[in-house]
Amino acid sequence: MSKFNKKNKGEIPAVNTASLPDIVFMLLFFFMVATVMRDNDLKIKNELPAANQVEKLDKKELVMYIYAGKPNSGYQSQYGTEARIQLNDKFAEISDVPAFIYAERESKREELRPFLTTALKVDKETNMGIVGDIKQELRKVNALKINYTTRIGDVSLNKN
Amino acid sequence: MARRSSPEVNAGSMADIAFLLLIFFLVTTTIETDSGISRKLPPIEESEEDVVIKQKNIFTVLLNGKDQLLVEDELMELEEIRAAAIEFLDNGGGKGEDGCDYCKGKKDPRSSDNPDKAIISLKNERETSYAAYISVQNELVAAYTHLRNVRAEELYGESYSEMIKNYRDVNWPGNKKKLKQKINNLRKDYPQKLSEVQ
Numbered sequence: 001m002s003k004f005n006k007k008n009k010g011e012i013p014a015v016n017t018a019s020l021p022d023i024v025f026m027l028l029f030f031f032m033v034a035t036v037m038r039d040n041d042l043k044i045k046n047e048l049p050a051a052n053q054v055e056k057l058d059k060k061e062l063v064m065y066i067y068a069g070k071p072n073s074g075y076q077s078q079y080g081t082e083a084r085i086q087l088n089d090k091f092a093e094i095s096d097v098p099a100f101i102y103a104e105r106e107s108k109r110e111e112l113r114p115f116l117t118t119a120l121k122v123d124k125e126t127n128m129g130i131v132g133d134i135k136q137e138l139r140k141v142n143a144l145k146i147n148y149t150t151r152i153g154d155v156s157l158n159k160n
Numbered sequence: 161m162a163r164r165s166s167p168e169v170n171a172g173s174m175a176d177i178a179f180l181l182l183i184f185f186l187v188t189t190t191i192e193t194d195s196g197i198s199r200k201l202p203p204i205e206e207s208e209e210d211v212v213i214k215q216k217n218i219f220t221v222l223l224n225g226k227d228q229l230l231v232e233d234e235l236m237e238l239e240e241i242r243a244a245a246i247e248f249l250d251n252g253g254g255k256g257e258d259g260c261d262y263c264k265g266k267k268d269p270r271s272s273d274n275p276d277k278a279i280i281s282l283k284n285e286r287e288t289s290y291a292a293y294i295s296v297q298n299e300l301v302a303a304y305t306h307l308r309n310v311r312a313e314e315l316y317g318e319s320y321s322e323m324i325k326n327y328r329d330v331n332w333p334g335n336k337k338k339l340k341q342k343i344n345n346l347r348k349d350y351p352q353k354l355s356e357v358q
Contacts (some may be wrong), residue, residue, distance in 0.1 A: 031185035129286030149196035
C-alpha cells in the first residue's frame with residue numbers, strides 16, 4: 001500500500017527559489033552599469049532647476065564642476081546659511097575660482113585644454129549674485145564655455 | 161572500482177552574496193546629471209569702439225530681484241515670453257540687404273531687421289533666483305529651437321530637434337557630414353545671439 005501513497009501527503013511543496021540568484025544578479029548588473037561613482041562629496045544643498053532645452057555634455061573628462069548652494073545643515077553652524085561655492089571637496093571663496101580653473105587646466109593634456117567646459121551646478125534657490133560673480137571670474141581667466149547643469153523637465157517645476 | 165561522483169556545491173548562499181553586492185551598489189549609486197543649457201561668455205577685453213546696435217534690434221529682458229519679468233518695458237508672465245521672442249526674432253523688418261526672405265513675422269519696421277541682427281539681452285539683478293533665471297533662459301532657447309524647427313521642416317522636411325537627435329545617435333545610418341552641414345545652415349539662419357549682461 002505505502003508504495004502508492006508516497007506523493008500527496010497534503011503538504012504544500014516549498015517554493016522553488018533556485019531562480020532567485022538570477023533575478024538578483026540581473027538587478028545587480030543593472031546597478032553596476034548605471035553607477036557613476038561620485039568624485040565630489042557635496043557639502044551643500046544641490047537641487048538643480050529643471051529645463052527641457054538641454055544639450056548633453058558628452059566628454060566627461062573635459063568638464064570642470066563648480067558647485068554652489070546653501071551649506072548642508074551639518075555645516076551651517078560654521079559657514080552660515082548664505083549660499084557658498086564648493087570646488088572639489090572644499091568650500092571656497094569667489095577669489096579661489098581662477099586658481100581652481102588653472103589647476104584643472106594643468107591636469108589636462110595640452111591639446112584638450114581649449115575644449116574644457118565649466119559646468120555650473122547651482123542650487124535652484126541660490127541668488128543670481130553669486131552666479132554672476134562666478135561668471136565674472138571665469139571671464140577673467142578666459143574659461144568662456146559654460147554649461148548651466150539642469151535636470152530634464154518642464155520649467156513649471158521650478159516654481160514652488 | 162566504482163567512481164564516486166563529486167558532491168554538488170551548495171549554491172544556497174549565492175543569493176545572499178548577490179544581495180550584498182546589490183545593496184552596496186544601490187547605496188553608492190547616484191545617477192549623475194550631465195546635461196544642461198550651454199552658453200558662451202563674452203571675452204573680457206572691451207573693444208575700444210563700441211559697436212552701434214540699433215535699439216530696434218535689441219530685445220531687452222529684465223528679471224528683477226522679485227523674479228518679475230520685464231520684456232521691452234512691459235510686465236510679462238513666463239509663459240508669454242517664448243511667443244514674444246519668436247515674434248521679435250522672426251520679424252524680418254529690414255529692407256534690401258538687411259531683408260529676410262524666409263522670415264514669417266509681421267515685417268514691422270519698428271522691430272528687428274533680420275534674425276542675424278536680432279539680439280536678446282537678458283539682464284538680471286543680484287537677488288534674482290537661479291531657478292527663475294534658468295526658466296527664462298530655457299524659454300528663450302526654446303524660441304530659437306522653434307524657429308529652427310520651422311525652417312528645417314521647410315528646407316529638409318524634418319525638424320531641427322530630430323536632426324540633432326540623429327546627429328547624436330551613433331546608430332543612425334545616414335550621412336553625418338551632410339547632416340552637420342544642414343544643421344550649420346539652420347544655425348546660420350537663426351543664430352543664437354543671447355547676451356547675458358551683468
